[in-house]
Amino acid sequence: MSRSNMIIRSIVALALAGVLAGCAGNTQYRTSYEPCTSREQDACKKSSMEETASYLLGFVEFDDQGWLWDRKQADTLIDRLVSKDATESGLIMVVYVHGWRHNASFADDNVASFRGTLQRIGSYEQLASRNEGRPPRKVAGVYIGWRGLSADLEPFRTLSFWDRKNTADKVGHGGLTDLLIRLEEVQLSHLAIYEGGKNRPAQTKLIVVGHSFGGQMVYSALSQILIDRFSGVQGEEPQTFGDLVILVNPAFEAARFAPLHDLSGVRTWYPDGQLPLVVIFTSETDQATKVAFPLGRQISTLFDSYRNGEQKQADRQAVGQYAPYRTHELRPLPVTGAPPPVVAAGDSKGNDLRLAQSARQQWIDLSSRNGWDLDLGGARLSHLGKSGPRNPFYLVAVDKQIIDGHGDIWNPTFLEFMRQFILFTTIVKE
Numbered sequence: 009m010s011r012s013n014m015i016i017r018s019i020v021a022l023a024l025a026g027v028l029a030g031c032a033g034n035t036q037y038r039t040s041y042e043p044c045t046s047r048e049q050d051a052c053k054k055s056s057m058e059e060t061a062s063y064l065l066g067f068v069e070f071d072d073q074g075w076l077w078d079r080k081q082a083d084t085l086i087d088r089l090v091s092k093d094a095t096e097s098g099l100i101m102v103v104y105v106h107g108w109r110h111n112a113s114f115a116d117d118n119v120a121s122f123r124g125t126l127q128r129i130g131s132y133e134q135l136a137s138r139n140e141g142r143p144p145r146k147v148a149g150v151y152i153g154w155r156g157l158s159a160d161l162e163p164f165r166t167l168s169f170w171d172r173k174n175t176a177d178k179v180g181h182g183g184l185t186d187l188l189i190r191l192e193e194v195q196l197s198h199l200a201i202y203e204g205g206k207n208r209p210a211q212t213k214l215i216v217v218g219h220s221f222g223g224q225m226v227y228s229a230l231s232q233i234l235i236d237r238f239s240g241v242q243g244e245e246p247q248t249f250g251d252l253v254i255l256v257n258p259a260f261e262a263a264r265f266a267p268l269h270d271l272s273g274v275r276t277w278y279p280d281g282q283l284p285l286v287v288i289f290t291s292e293t294d295q296a297t298k299v300a301f302p303l304g305r306q307i308s309t310l311f312d313s314y315r316n317g318e319q320k321q322a323d324r325q326a327v328g329q330y331a332p333y334r335t336h337e338l339r340p341l342p343v344t345g346a347p348p349p350v351v352a353a354g355d356s357k358g359n360d361l362r363l364a365q366s367a368r369q370q371w372i373d374l375s376s377r378n379g380w381d382l383d384l385g386g387a388r389l390s391h392l393g394k395s396g397p398r399n400p401f402y403l404v405a406v407d408k409q410i411i412d413g414h415g416d417i418w419n420p421t422f423l424e425f426m427r428q429f430i431l432f433t434t435i436v437k438e
Contacts, residue, residue: 034155036077037112038067041084053114056081057088058123062130064088064146065123067112069153072175074182082187089148089194097143098198098212100133101191101250102126102430105152105184107220108172108259108296109415112153118219121418122151128423132431145212150191154179156221169296170304173259176221180228188216188229192250214250215430219417220296223258223288227265234286235267243277246400248285252433254426255288255328256417259297261305262330263323268401269333278398281372283433285400289338289422290328291411297326328403335395336404339388340421367432384432385424 037054043064044055052058058065066085069077076082089099102125110118130147137144156172191214198212218226230249237247268286290297305324314320322330367384374380378393387410391397410421 034072034158036069036071036081037114037153038069038081039078041080043088050114056084060127062147063123063126063149064094065126065149065151067151067153068187069112070179070183072155072178074178074180074184076183076187082190085150086190086194089191090197094146094148095198098145099148099194100129100145101148101150101195101212101214102129103150103152103188103191103214103216105216105218105222105225106154106156107218107222107257107415108156108169110156112151116157117418119151122149125149125423125427128427129430132427136431152184152187152222152225154225169300170308172221173224173304176224176259177228180225184225184229185233188226188249189233195250213433215252215254215433216250217254217256218258219256220414221259223255224260226253226255227258227260231264231268235271238268238271238275238285242275245279246275246282246285248400252284252430253286255286257290257294257297257411257414258288258328259301259326261323262321262325262327262333263319265327265333265403266322272399272401273395275399278396278400280376281368282398282400283371284402287402287404288328289404289406289411290326291406291408291413291416293408293412294328294414296414298329301326301329328405330403333403334405335392335399336402337390337392338404338406338410338425339390340407340409341383341386341388367428371432384428385426386421387425389425389429 038056040054041056043057043059044052045059046052047060056067066088068082068085071077088094089101104118104122106112106116106118110116112119126147126149130144133144133147155175158172158175195212195214216226216230218224230253233249234253237249240247265288302324309320309323312323314323318332322332327333367382370382374382374397376397378391378397380391380397382389389404395401406422410425411417411419416422
């Protein structure tokens with residue numbers, strides 16, 4: 009063997025060893041289907057359901073081909089959500105689909121942050137139920153796991169961006185649609201049981217949140233459903249999936265959002281106080297969708313044909329970075345003095361509920377005006393006047409103080425805003 013061939017083989021072997029050493033396993037993390045109620049650290053490491061006094065957290069995992077790792081995992085969760093105690097008082101269901109460089113392992117920081125979010129939602133639901141004189145709804149979180157983290161070592165960890173985009177697309181077009189539909193059927197079954205009853209509980213709500221490639225997965229799974237439902241008869245209230253779909257720093261092309269953008273623009277009527285149906289938040293400093301995403305799209309679409317430059321730009325830019333589709337912006341509130349004290353959930357004495365009720369009334373009052381502002385949780389959501397004031401599809405540019413970069417979605421300022429944003433959309437209607 010020549011010296012040059014030996015060198016080439018050595019380089020290839022070292023590169024392969026580096027890839028294998030940095031590879032994160034393609035495996036199912038949650039393999040036990042018995043609910044875990046233990047408070048001991050790591051006791052719930054393998055459990056597909058964690059349950060506390062404040063919330064239920066269920067995990068459903070998909071493999072790299074978009075298949076459920078084990079259908080029993082999903083079936084066990086659905087059975088729990090339609091059980092008697094979950095049905096009696098209603099549910100607040102929050103589905104979270106994680107993004108790039110995360111998974112469903114016990115130690116993943118997205119899992120830990122989602123637990124904390126569910127805990128806070130549970131605390132505010134307790135306040136709301138006392139104020140409204142009804143039983144509190146059970147808070148049920150559903151964490152959708154997939155191999156967003158495929159490599160542990162750099163540079164393979166960063167270079168996995170484009171490969172994970174392809175995997176996310178498979179999951180979004182795979183079993184995720186079926187799972188989300190089953191969760192919506194849980195919501196509809198609750199409403200059907202108590203429809204017209206004198207002691208009807210709080211309405212069961214379903215909110216779906218996707219981050220990064222998780223946002224791509226959610227949109228892939230639901231886009232056709234959203235288009236079909238939104239293409240309803242003029243003069244009727246527009247329909248969506250569940251109650252609210254939220255995508256944060258989603259990594260999919262603006263061109264894929266074009267049908268919904270166009271449909272929402274031609275609809276001439278929305279009811280007073282029309283609540284948002286699909287909201288896309290994108291940080292202005294998100295380099296993954298601002299730089300890496302269009303770079304990858306330029307390479308993958310090199311030989312594609314476009315009818316004009318606008319179409320090419322929409323197909324190469326991430327939806328939240330595409331300026332023509334932007335409808336809102338989210339900025340920190342102007343500083344007018346000393347910052348307000350931080351109040352723990354249990355000490356707020358219903359103040360958060362009053363803020364949410366006030367926000368809903370403001371929404372009704374402002375929804376007919378162009379260029380409205382709504383202050384929630386230390387941030388100001390502003391309508392830019394580029395869409396109808398009641399248009400329920402929001403594409404929001406987010407200031408770096410609220411979300412700084414691609415992964416800063418658990419920023420306390422953003423979480424505070426989101427808590428109020430979700431709270432006023434889930435207040436029980438009379």
